[in-house]
Amino acid sequence: MRWEPGAKERLQAAALDLFATRGFERTTAAEIAQSVGLTERTFFRHFSDKREVLFHGQELFFQAFIDGASAAPPGAAPMEVVASAVSAAAAFFPDERRPLSRARQSVIDKNPALQERERHKLAGLATTVADALRARGVSEPAATLAAESGATVFGIAFAQWIRDGEQRSLADISADVLREFRNLC
Amino acid sequence: MRWEPGAKERLQAAALDLFATRGFERTTAAEIAQSVGLTERTFFRHFSDKREVLFHGQELFFQAFIDGASAAPPGAAPMEVVASAVSAAAAFFPDERRPLSRARQSVIDKNPALQERERHKLAGLATTVADALRARGVSEPAATLAAESGATVFGIAFAQWIRDGEQRSLADISADVLREFRNLC
DNA sequence: TGACTGATGTCAGTTACAGTCATCACCATA
DNA sequence: TATGGTGATGACTGTAACTGACATCAGTCA
Numbered sequence: 129m130r131w132e133p134g135a136k137e138r139l140q141a142a143a144l145d146l147f148a149t150r151g152f153e154r155t156t157a158a159e160i161a162q163s164v165g166l167t168e169r170t171f172f173r174h175f176s177d178k179r180e181v182l183f184h185g186q187e188l189f190f191q192a193f194i195d196g197a198s199a200a201p202p203g204a205a206p207m208e209v210v211a212s213a214v215s216a217a218a219a220f221f222p223d224e225r226r227p228l229s230r231a232r233q234s235v236i237d238k239n240p241a242l243q244e245r246e247r248h249k250l251a252g253l254a255t256t257v258a259d260a261l262r263a264r265g266v267s268e269p270a271a272t273l274a275a276e277s278g279a280t281v282f283g284i285a286f287a288q289w290i291r292d293g294e295q296r297s298l299a300d301i302s303a304d305v306l307r308e309f310r311n312l313c
Numbered sequence: 314m315r316w317e318p319g320a321k322e323r324l325q326a327a328a329l330d331l332f333a334t335r336g337f338e339r340t341t342a343a344e345i346a347q348s349v350g351l352t353e354r355t356f357f358r359h360f361s362d363k364r365e366v367l368f369h370g371q372e373l374f375f376q377a378f379i380d381g382a383s384a385a386p387p388g389a390a391p392m393e394v395v396a397s398a399v400s401a402a403a404a405f406f407p408d409e410r411r412p413l414s415r416a417r418q419s420v421i422d423k424n425p426a427l428q429e430r431e432r433h434k435l436a437g438l439a440t441t442v443a444d445a446l447r448a449r450g451v452s453e454p455a456a457t458l459a460a461e462s463g464a465t466v467f468g469i470a471f472a473q474w475i476r477d478g479e480q481r482s483l484a485d486i487s488a489d490v491l492r493e494f495r496n497l498c
Numbered sequence: 499t500g501a502c503t504g505a506t507g508t509c510a511g512t513t514a515c516a517g518t519c520a521t522c523a524c525c526a527t528a
Numbered sequence: 529t530a531t532g533g534t535g536a537t538g539a540c541t542g543t544a545a546c547t548g549a550c551a552t553c554a555g556t557c558a
């Protein structure tokens with residue numbers, strides 16, 4: 129074979145590694161590429177920008193979220209649908225995945241530009257869920273409201289799941305956060 | 314006087330203008346600066362990055378939001394505090410301001426990088442409000458949940474206020490959205 | 499065998515930003 | 529009035545994030 133396979137995955141792993149040790153801003157795209165025997169140009173063929181190397185591959189998670197929404201019984205109230213989506217998404221992060229998620233999040237938490245991208249992705253997810261809700265007949269602004277709330281709930285639960293010393297599963301935590309949310313209004 | 318005063322404001326006005334006509338990406342920082350008789354270097358002295366020229370000056374709005382939160386009676390429920398904050402923030406955007414807000418938003422809506430920044434700013438606001446709630450004795454995750462919900466409600470109301478043909482005041486719209494939110498769970 | 503494809507390399511170019519030093523009206527103060 | 533400080537700016541230089549165009553060449557398939 130002419131090239132080592134899995135260029136994208138190798139780049140992602142190397143990037144996480146370098147970001148963790150040298151920091152995001154002090155690591156160049158060329159360095160990441162070089163560390164796996166590729167060139168900067170190839171890096172940017174796989175990822176539209178430098179930040180994206182940390183965020184690629186979330187499509188499956190997003191899909192789980194959406195599928196969870198679709199799995200709700202027809203006629204369910206908007207927040208029921210969202211609850212179903214959050215719970216499906218939580219199942220997407222088993223405990224084995226926690227260490228890697230922690231490493232990744234620790235990099236993100238140290239860089240505003242990465243936080244910005246993370247928020248943006250979550251916002252995109254909310255938009256997609258809102259579309260799904262609207263397709264179910266939920267009207268605005270309830271659809272957007274519910275979808276954004278779902279993203280918020282998941283985000284808070286995820287942050288807690290990642291926290292040092294936290295032992296509970298993401299599913300348990302997000303159920304708790306959802307309960308608190310319902311308690312709010 | 315040695316220089317024309319109000320360099321920052323002139324840069325912001327010129328930037329909005331150029332972004333609207335040529336588009337954000339097709340406008341360089343040097344062009345913006347040159348169009349008001351300054352240099353690129355001076356542009357970046359006033360704004361930490363190119364996107365920021367559209368977002369600077371929101372501190373007053375943020376402060377209004379926070380002040381609104383503080384104005385809530387002691388012992389008020391989290392969502393009461395948030396409602397007070399949203400209402401104070403809405404008052405910050407009188408109808409005269411709508412055309413300018415529209416022009417600005419139309420630029421932002423056309424560029425993902427700008428949307429990213431806008432989300433990030435709103436997220437920062439939510440964080441600040443969450444701090445304020447915590448200082449009032451609200452515990453986690455209720456504080457973050459309520460704060461993020463407030464930001465979401467405001468964001469949705471603002472988007473509606475900006476929409477073509479919309480006549481109602483931002484205060485009216487956000488009261489409606491808040492009502493819908495309470496209806497949700 | 500030969501055309502074709504797809505992932506890569508190479509090279510050149512633009513632009514967002516940052517560091518550093520010089521400039522020079524204005525202001526205070528002696 | 530002289531003198532020294534200050535603050536906003538300009539000029540110059542450098543780095544790195546991206547982009548477009550073109551070349552390469554192993555594997556594949558007609």
